[in-house]
Amino acid sequence: MNRALLIRAAGLYLPIAITTALWLWRRPGLRDRGALLLSAAWNLPALLVLHALARQWGWWRFEAEGGLLLGFPVDLYLGWALLWGPASALAFPSFPLIGVLALGALLDLVAMPSMKPVVLLGPRWLLGEAVGLLLVLLPAQLLARWTREDRHLAARASLQVALFAGIFLGVLPAIVLGHTGMSFSAFLGKSQPRTGLWLQLTAIAAVPGLSAVQEFCRRGLGTPLPYDSPRKLVTSGVYAYVGNPMQASMTLVLVIFGLPLGRMWIVAPGLVSFAYGAGLAAWHEDREVASRFGQPWNIYRHNVRRWLPRWRPFIASPARIFVAQSCGPCSEIGAWLLRRSPVGLEILPAEHHPSRDLTRLTYEAADGAADEGVAAFARALEHIHLGWAFLGWTMRLPILRPVLQIVLDASGGGPKLVRRQA
Numbered sequence: 001m002n003r004a005l006l007i008r009a010a011g012l013y014l015p016i017a018i019t020t021a022l023w024l025w026r027r028p029g030l031r032d033r034g035a036l037l038l039s040a041a042w043n044l045p046a047l048l049v050l051h052a053l054a055r056q057w058g059w060w061r062f063e064a065e066g067g068l069l070l071g072f073p074v075d076l077y078l079g080w081a082l083l084w085g086p087a088s089a090l091a092f093p094s095f096p097l098i099g100v101l102a103l104g105a106l107l108d109l110v111a112m113p114s115m116k117p118v119v120l121l122g123p124r125w126l127l128g129e130a131v132g133l134l135l136v137l138l139p140a141q142l143l144a145r146w147t148r149e150d151r152h153l154a155a156r157a158s159l160q161v162a163l164f165a166g167i168f169l170g171v172l173p174a175i176v177l178g179h180t181g182m183s184f185s186a187f188l189g190k191s192q193p194r195t196g197l198w199l200q201l202t203a204i205a206a207v208p209g210l211s212a213v214q215e216f217c218r219r220g221l222g223t224p225l226p227y228d229s230p231r232k233l234v235t236s237g238v239y240a241y242v243g244n245p246m247q248a249s250m251t252l253v254l255v256i257f258g259l260p261l262g263r264m265w266i267v268a269p270g271l272v273s274f275a276y277g278a279g280l281a282a283w284h285e286d287r288e289v290a291s292r293f294g295q296p297w298n299i300y301r302h303n304v305r306r307w308l309p310r311w312r313p314f315i316a317s318p319a320r321i322f323v324a325q326s327c328g329p330c331s332e333i334g335a336w337l338l339r340r341s342p343v344g345l346e347i348l349p350a351e352h353h354p355s356r357d358l359t360r361l362t363y364e365a366a367d368g369a370a371d372e373g374v375a376a377f378a379r380a381l382e383h384i385h386l387g388w389a390f391l392g393w394t395m396r397l398p399i400l401r402p403v404l405q406i407v408l409d410a411s412g413g414g415p416k417l418v419r420r421q422a
Contacts, residue, residue, distance in 0.1 A: 004064065007118045012075035015082040022090035034227040035147035039085035039140040042159065045166025046136040047080055048072065048174055050128070059128025060112070060121045070174050073118065084137045089144040097141060104137050105129060147228060157223045158398070161213055168250070169202075169257055201256050209249025211238045211393035219369055233293040235300050236365065238393055240313035241386055243306040311386050315344025317366035321380050322358055324350040324418045330361065333377065342383035350418045359415035371396075373415075374405045 028036060051072045054060050064073045084104065092100050108129055112119060122128075139159060146156040215237040216222055220230025224246055238245045289297050296316065303314040323334035334347050350358045363376035371379050374395060381392030395404060408414075 004118050007115050008064065008067075008073055008075045011073070011115070011118075012079040015079040015087060019082045019087045019090065022087060026090050026093075028090070031150075031227050032148050034225060035144040036086040036089055038147055038160065038163065038225075039089050039144040040081050041085075041167065042140045042143055042163045043081035043085045043136055045163060045170045046139065047077060048170060049166075050132050050135055051077075053131060054128050057124070057128065058122040059125045059131075060119055062118060063120055064118055076118070085140045085144070088137065089141060089148075093145075093148070097138065100141055101133050101137060104133055108132075150228075153221065153223070154217050154398075157213055157217045160223055160225065161210065165206075168254060173257070198256070202253055205252035205256050206249055207390065207394050207397070208238050208242070208245040209253070210397055212245040212249070214396065214398065215239060219365070219367070232367070233289075233296055233300070235296075235304075235314070235316040237382060237396075238389070239304070240310075240315060240382065241304070241389060242309040243301065243304045248307055309386055313343050313383060313385075313389065315383065318344040318346060319363060319365045319379070319383070320346040320348055321376060322348050322350040322353050322362045322364070324358070324361075324416070326351065326418065327416060329413070333361065337380055337384075340384045340388075342380060345380060345383040351421045353420050355420075357420050358418045374401055374408060 026032075048070065051070065055071065062068075062071060062073055062076070067074045069077060088100055088104065092103075112121060112125065112129070143156055143159045143163075146152045213224060215234055216224060216230050219236050220232050220234040222228055222230030242248060300314070300316060304310065321334075321337070323337075324330040325334075330350075337345070338347055350362065353362070360372040361376040363371045363379040378392035378395035378401070381388040381395075383389075395401060
């Protein structure tokens with residue numbers, strides 16, 4: 001048998017056999033299965049990024065014909081995703097991660113040189129191996145462990161967002177571009193002004209979905225995945241305006257992202273997700289969520305549409321924001337908010353907080369969740385109308401909010417102690 005064909009077959013079927021045997025041995029439960037699926041899903045976009053870096057820096061290259069995705073043999077691609085994802089998670093569920101990385105490196109030190117002529121190594125391939133361990137294997141194992149053990153909610157939700165963005169905006173376009181013979185660089189370089197506008201529109205469409213994931217973590221104590229769903233009913237933030245912000249955002253992103261490619265292969269999943277979310281998923285969601293949350297969910301569903309957003313928010317539980325009256329700029333913020341008649345938001349003097357001294361603008365929800373500074377102001381914007389709310393969702397995004405807070409502090413808007421007056 002041709003050696004190259006044997007290597008490619010072994011690169012796929014050995015990981016499949018190993019993963020299957022470990023699965024039958026461990027017999028993972030529902031949550032464990034979700035964790036394993038996430039570890040494999042992470043590797044799909046991460047391996048493509050590693051492949052692009054390897055080609056750019058000459059760490060290794062593939063000499064193969066047929067069954068390629070941007071020059072990456074699909075059999076080796078899928079086998080690698082299994083081996084560094086669910087196979088490793090099943091084999092070493094509680095083994096120290098440094099040991100898992102060491103075993104992965106040791107395996108590759110033996111396997112990679114033996115895969116010639118399919119895999120041709122460059123002089124600095126060990127550097128690429130180190131990057132692969134940190135970019136692919138480590139996050140996949142962290143995601144699997146954190147999901148299985150229900151730990152590090154914000155971190156694992158962030159990894160989920162990254163992997164789904166990588167799949168829909170990386171792997172899927174790669175399949176399309178590979179089919180057409182066009183590279184990412186050639187596509188992005190076709191028209192820089194048009195490409196810039198296209199990327200900005202994609203980013204804008206993604207904001208409600210990203211904010212919804214953040215709201216699930218912050219207020220619901222869960223993630224978008226069914227086996228890791230929120231423990232509390234989420235009706236705040238973007239959910240005060242629209243019932244299915246993640247599905248709506250994903251549909252818009254896929255449509256906007258796919259149209260310039262001129263291929264329905266990317267637009268179609270967005271349309272399919274809309275049809276699924278409006279049909280079967282909506283029916284299942286109503287039954288499942290209603291059984292968990294009862295009348296509050298029925299009231300929410302009666303007032304908030306799934307796909308068409310409200311102009312003014314539905315506030316199930318009123319909140320309050322504390323603004324220092326002794327601070328001129330702060331009191332002006334309170335007056336500005338008051339003039340816009342926010343829904344379900346009480347504006348109170350920070351000096352009259354019932355229990356403590358304050359140092360920043362402070363927003364408190366009915367369930368006790370609190371935000372300060374830029375995040376508090378962003379929360380207040382969400383009580384006005386859809387236009388201001390969109391700005392608030394954007395301001396509260398994990399990377400942007402700290403940057404805005406630093407800029408504000410550097411401009412003189414830093415913390416100032418406001419004593420509580422009895």
